[in-house]
Amino acid sequence: xxxxxxxxxxxxxxxxxCAGAFAGEETIQLxxxxxxxxxxxxxxxxxxxxxxQSNAPAMDRNTWxxxxxxxxxxxxxxxxxxxxxxxxxxxxxxxxxxx
Amino acid sequence: MASRRDLLLAAxxxxxxxxxxxxxxxxxxxxxxDSLATLPGKKPLIRRxxxxxxxxxPLADLVPAFTPNEAFFVRYHLAVIxxxxxxxxxxxxxxxxxxxxxVVTLRDLKHDYKRVTLTAVNQCSGNRRGLFTPHxxxxxxxxxxxxxxxxxxxRLRDVLNxxxxxxxxxxxVLNGADxxxxxxxxxxxxxxPIERAxxxxxxxxxxxxxxxxxxxxxxxxxxxxxxxxxxxxxxxxTEIRVETAPFDGxxxxxxxxxxxxxxxxxxxxxxxxxxxxxxxxxxxxxxxTSHASLARVKHGAKVELAGKAWDGGARIAxxxxxxxxxxxxQAATLGRDLGRFAWREFQYRLDTSKPGALVVxxxxxxxDGTTQPDKLTAxxxxxxxxxxxTLTLEVG
Numbered sequence: 001x002x003x004x005x006x007x008x009x010x011x012x013x014x015x016x017x018c019a020g021a022f023a024g025e026e027t028i029q030l031x032x033x034x035x036x037x038x039x040x041x042x043x044x045x046x047x048x049x050x051x052x053q054s055n056a057p058a059m060d061r062n063t064w065x066x067x068x069x070x071x072x073x074x075x076x077x078x079x080x081x082x083x084x085x086x087x088x089x090x091x092x093x094x095x096x097x098x099x
Numbered sequence: 100m101a102s103r104r105d106l107l108l109a110a111x112x113x114x115x116x117x118x119x120x121x122x123x124x125x126x127x128x129x130x131x132x133d134s135l136a137t138l139p140g141k142k143p144l145i146r147r148x149x150x151x152x153x154x155x156x157p158l159a160d161l162v163p164a165f166t167p168n169e170a171f172f173v174r175y176h177l178a179v180i181x182x183x184x185x186x187x188x189x190x191x192x193x194x195x196x197x198x199x200x201x202v203v204t205l206r207d208l209k210h211d212y213k214r215v216t217l218t219a220v221n222q223c224s225g226n227r228r229g230l231f232t233p234h235x236x237x238x239x240x241x242x243x244x245x246x247x248x249x250x251x252x253x254r255l256r257d258v259l260n261x262x263x264x265x266x267x268x269x270x271x272v273l274n275g276a277d278x279x280x281x282x283x284x285x286x287x288x289x290x291x292p293i294e295r296a297x298x299x300x301x302x303x304x305x306x307x308x309x310x311x312x313x314x315x316x317x318x319x320x321x322x323x324x325x326x327x328x329x330x331x332x333x334x335x336x337t338e339i340r341v342e343t344a345p346f347d348g349x350x351x352x353x354x355x356x357x358x359x360x361x362x363x364x365x366x367x368x369x370x371x372x373x374x375x376x377x378x379x380x381x382x383x384x385x386x387x388t389s390h391a392s393l394a395r396v397k398h399g400a401k402v403e404l405a406g407k408a409w410d411g412g413a414r415i416a417x418x419x420x421x422x423x424x425x426x427x428x429q430a431a432t433l434g435r436d437l438g439r440f441a442w443r444e445f446q447y448r449l450d451t452s453k454p455g456a457l458v459v460x461x462x463x464x465x466x467d468g469t470t471q472p473d474k475l476t477a478x479x480x481x482x483x484x485x486x487x488x489t490l491t492l493e494v495g
Contacts, residue, residue, distance in 0.1 A: 024136055025149035046178060046280045048149035051238075058234030067236065074353065076283020 025050070035090030042079050042087060043071075052095050061092035133157075133241070138315055142169045147238050151175035152315065155243035161407065162388045164437065164444060165218075166246030168308050173315040174223050174244060174329065176287050176350070177279045183335060185319045190303075194272065194340030196293075198263030205305060205319050212253035215302060219325035219440035220247045220409045221332055224355055224378050227484035235481030242386055247407070247442045250323045252304035256297040259341060264297070268341045269369050271296035272348075273322055276335035285349035289331050290342070291324060292367055300325045300412075300440065303336065325440035326380050326412035328482075330355045345369040351377065357478050363469050364411060380411030383465040384485040385418060385445070392490035396457070402449045404431075408463035409442035418445040421460040425473075425487075428462070449492070457492045 025048040030036050043049060059067075068084050068091070071077040079087065136146035136154070144154035152173050160170035185205050193200035203211075222245040229239030259271070270290040278286055295301060302323040305312060312318040317334030324331040330350075356375040364380035371377070385408035396402045408415045414436070419428035434444030449457065462471040471487045 024146070028149075046284065047151060050146075050148050054147065054229075054239045055234075055236050058236070063236065074349065075279075075285070076281050078281070078283075 028053070031094040033090050033094045035086040036094075038083060039087045039090045042077065042083065046075065046077065052091065056095040057097055059091070059096045060098050061088065061096065064088055064091040064096060138173060140169065140313055141173070141315060142167075144170065144173070145241065145243060147240060151178040151180070153238045153240075154315075155240055156246055157243060158388060158391055161243060161245070161386065164247065164434075164442075165308055166248055168248070168310055168313050168316070171221075171246045171248065171307070171313070171316055172223065172244050174238075175277060177277045177284070179280055180277045180314075180335070182314060183276055183319055188319050190320065190336055191338045192258060192262040192341075193338070194342050196265040196268030196341035196343045197259075198265060199261070201262050203258065208253050208258075208303065208305060208320065212257050214251060215254055216249060216251040217300060217302070217323075217325060217440065218247065218249045218438045219300075219323060220245060220381065220442050221323075221329050222381050222384075222409075224328040224330050224482045225480065228481035230484060231475065231477075231481045235479070237481055244329075245386075247409075247437075248307050249309065250302055250304040251306035251309075252302040252320065252323065254299060255301045255303055255322070255339075256299065258303060258339070259296060262341065264293070264341055265343060267343050268293045269344065270342050270346050272338075272340040272342055272346045273331075273333035273336060274338040274340075275317070275321075275333045276337050287333075287350055288346070288348045289333055290346035290348070290351055290370070291327075291331055292369060293341075295324065295327070296341075326410075328355075328378055328381055330378065354480070355482075356480070357482055361476055361478060362483050363467075378482050381409065382483050382485045383410040383415075383463050383467075383469045383471055384408070385461050385463040385471065385488065387459070387461055387488060387490060389446075390490065390492060393493065394490075395493045395495060396449065396451055398451055398454045398494050400451055402451050403446045404449050404459060404461075405444065405446040406461065407442040408433075408445055410463070410465040410467070410469070412439050413465045413467035414439045415443040415463055416466045417464045418443075418447075419462050419464070420447045421462075422450065422457060424458065425460050431461075451494050454494050457494050458489060459492060460487050460489045462487045 028049045030040055065088055068088055072079050133145045135143035137143045145157055147153040152175055154173040156170050156172045190203050226240050226244035228235055228237050229241055272290045274288045303320050304323040305320045320336050321334045322332050351370055355378050357378050359376045367377040367379050387406040389405035408418045418431040420431050421428045431445040431447040464470045471485050473487055475486050
């Protein structure tokens with residue numbers, strides 16, 4: 001619950017920071033799991049978390065690994081190696097068709 | 100994909116779809132759970148992602164010949180999208196291939212240049228990506244990342260000519276006001292070949308269907324590249340650069356590319372490699388807008404199947420309908436020609452004399468000789484989904 005509130009506070013801050021933002025994405029609920037708060041915080045810096053949900057049906061650990069790497073290398077996401085591992089474990093466990 | 104199962108159902112000879120079959124079809128086809136949401140100034144659209152906003156037009160709003168502004172799809176890569184004050188907005192024209200750089204206001208565009216109006220389809224490169232099997236990562240678009248509108252503005256070439264285009268210019272680079280959250284994320288800039296920039300149909304548009312561009316569709320001015328996919332139609336234009344060397348930005352070199360030689364369409368030679376090439380023209384395509392798959396039609400009633408067909412500007416030559424598992428095809432009636440870059444309406448009277456499943460396939464043929472294919476051409480980013488549409492109607 002604390003995590004959810006922290007996420008909502010983050011989203012509220014982001015919504016305030018982005019011109020043209022509007023209500024809605026705060027309704028997104030990520031699955032429980034270790035790494036959930038970190039994943040939400042890092043991914044939602046740049047995009048809403050429905051990107052995770054809508055792509056999940058065809059993702060596996062390998063494709064999530066490539067995706068996280070792309071976000072770091074191509075899009076400049078400030079994610080450390082250790083964080084990337086935690087995010088990957090969470091996504092592969094909670095948002096993949098097969099782990 | 101529903102097509103194989105649809106054909107089996109049809110071959111079995113028109114028994115009513117039972118609940119199980121209906122659910123199986125629904126899971127197979129495009130009956131995904133779509134949630135509607137409303138962006139400021141828009142009507143409820145199908146929400147694919149909240150931020151950056153990616154919203155597609157529901158089928159019902161693709162019925163009119165001109166897609167209403169408030170229902171037109173919204174597509175962004177970057178989440179910081181400023182509201183622009185039209186009175187202080189400036190458009191810079193420069194670059195290594197511009198001999199006399201200039202800055203124009205919206206008033207300048209409206210008063211100092213010839214006004215041009217044309218009708219054109221704007222279709223996202225990834226329209227229907229969500230229908231690819233196997234799944235392709237990215238925004239999971241259904242059928243509605245497309246619309247047809249009347250665009251008004253000025254010719255890009257008229258503005259470029261005042262800026263003095265150098266003889267050795269090769270590309271024109273477009274930048275918009277939307278920017279990334281993080282400075283390290285590549286800004287969304289696109290380029291088009293110089294010959295396309297100087298084409299009489301390429302516009303800097305400030306009106307859509309007779310009204311100022313909606314914020315979410317690029318106010319105060321966007322590029323309109325009729326016949327080419329939406330990625331080049333840069334919104335909220337701020338800067339146009341005439342360049343004497345190919346542009347090497349991320350959104351040209353690493354994204355919006357297809358395998359070289361895999362698809363028809365004009366080639367963007369200064370950006371091509373032996374392996375990949377930029378997506379360019381819209382491929383021949385069609386969409387039934389009168390009925391969704393699994394719709395029920397009344398036995399014995401006069402039912403018109405209707406929809407839209409479009410291509411990259413060669414003009415639609417024919418739309419054909421098959422109701423016998425693609426063994427034979429009959430011509431649909433084409434509607435009014437709204438211009439070569441617009442979509443063309445079609446309609447076809449269905450035979451509803453037999454109760455049961457009625458499987459309808461629709462294919463369009465372009466004036467350039469290309470026809471919608473039966474099979475998808477796989478490509479890593481899920482572009483150019485234009486296979487023959489098949490839908491099952493339930494006559495009863």
